[in-house]
Amino acid sequence: MNLLPKRIGAVAIIIIMTLVTAINLLQFYPIIIESVPLRKLLVILLMVLVLVFVIAYYLLEQGNQPIEEILEVIDQLSKGKYHARYYGEKFSKQDELGGMINQLAVKLEQKTELIQLKDSKEREVIDHLVVGVIALNKKGQVVLTNPIGRLLIDEKTNPLNQSYEAIIKSYGLRQMVDHVYEAEQASHQEIEVYYPEERILDVHVVPILTKRQQLEQVMVLMYDITTIRRLEQVKTEFVANASHELRTPVTAVKGFSETLLDGAKDDPELCDKFLRIIHKESLRLDRLVNDILQLSRLEHQANTTEKENVCLSRLIVEEVELVQQQANQKNITVEVDYQEELYCYTDRQRLSQVILNILANAINYTDNGGKVSISFVQSEEVVEISIKDNGVGIPEEDLERIFERFYRVDKMRSRNTGGTGLGLSIVKNLLHTIGGSISVTSKVDKGSEFVIYLPKTK
Structure with a gap:
């Protein structure tokens, strides 16, 4: 009874039978007009015919409704709204189709959630890689x-x-990408970029091909090796500077010892002088090493x-005592x-070592009768x-480099004071x-001020 085709067929038969009856009655129209009972029968038949049409229209609309609902669900699914469902309950065949659509929707929703989870x-x-990633389509x-x-x-924003x-x-980077699009072959180079700041990048540009060997995507992978290359440069410079600094005392020791062996040892005055030089250079070599x-x-x-809580006044007084003799030799007040x-x-x-090093430097680069002061707040x-x-001071152009290894403002004075750089x-x-x-901070011939910043006590 609840099958749409059967309903439509029954309605169609009733309509046809009613129409046939009405046509047959029209043959007796003159008689019907004169007969009151027949007129009433005709009116009833016409009312039945109208009612049948109304019922037929209603049944057709009821039959179309689940189809429209199913089509709406399919349309929602095609738009990626996998939560859409069919809820009809009146027509078994349509409900069966709707149930299959619902099962498909559930599977699509589950698959989509898995894909989204995997993509997430x-x-x-990818977001937490230390390598820069840019993916390009064909x-x-x-x-x-x-x-x-x-x-x-x-x-600053995502350039999708x-x-x-x-x-x-x-x-240089654009050229690499251009080459990969043209040749469809991977490219690897170290390139220097100057915007927004100077960097050295290790860049891999890789084509992604389909099974038919057609270009699908291009991956640009960039690793910032600026720090690595600068450290390598610092290491190279350090080795070169260390070799140079070591060569000077070693050459002196070697040269004067050879002179002594060649006969200078027989001259007491020369022997004493050369031995003092050898001793001085060996001390310098020892400090450098x-x-x-x-x-x-x-x-x-x-x-x-x-770490511990350190009393600054006590520590500073102890370090001043260690350099006091050096200061007294130059009549410097500390x-x-x-x-x-x-x-x-x-x-x-x-x-202690930090303060001692800076104090020693201050005394070394302050002339006789000068002054060195220490304070803390x-x-x-x-x-x-x-x-x-209030010593010789440091030229402004040298201030940024004085903490570099082996950097000396006055090389001759530094060596004479026994400094290693x-x-x-x-x-x-x-x-x-x-x-x-x-x-x-410093001014030439006015002096220098070093300020140490330390965390407060706990």
């Missing part, structure tokens, strides 16, 4: 980037659907500190000035230790290991 995980992995438009990739090409020519500002070893230890043992007792949380031994976040002298580099590294920092 892959997206998260038209050269961006389909995927990660934060590092956008940083390296200086894109833009062409690579519009977003890649480096000529020790400084190099200390720098190496600081780089490899940066976290092996033993003053310690502070308003209140302060403590800082730091490694006592390393801070506490701000909201740090403790500041100031070491100030590593003292301030050691100071900076020592402070870095204990969470401190240092700044310097």
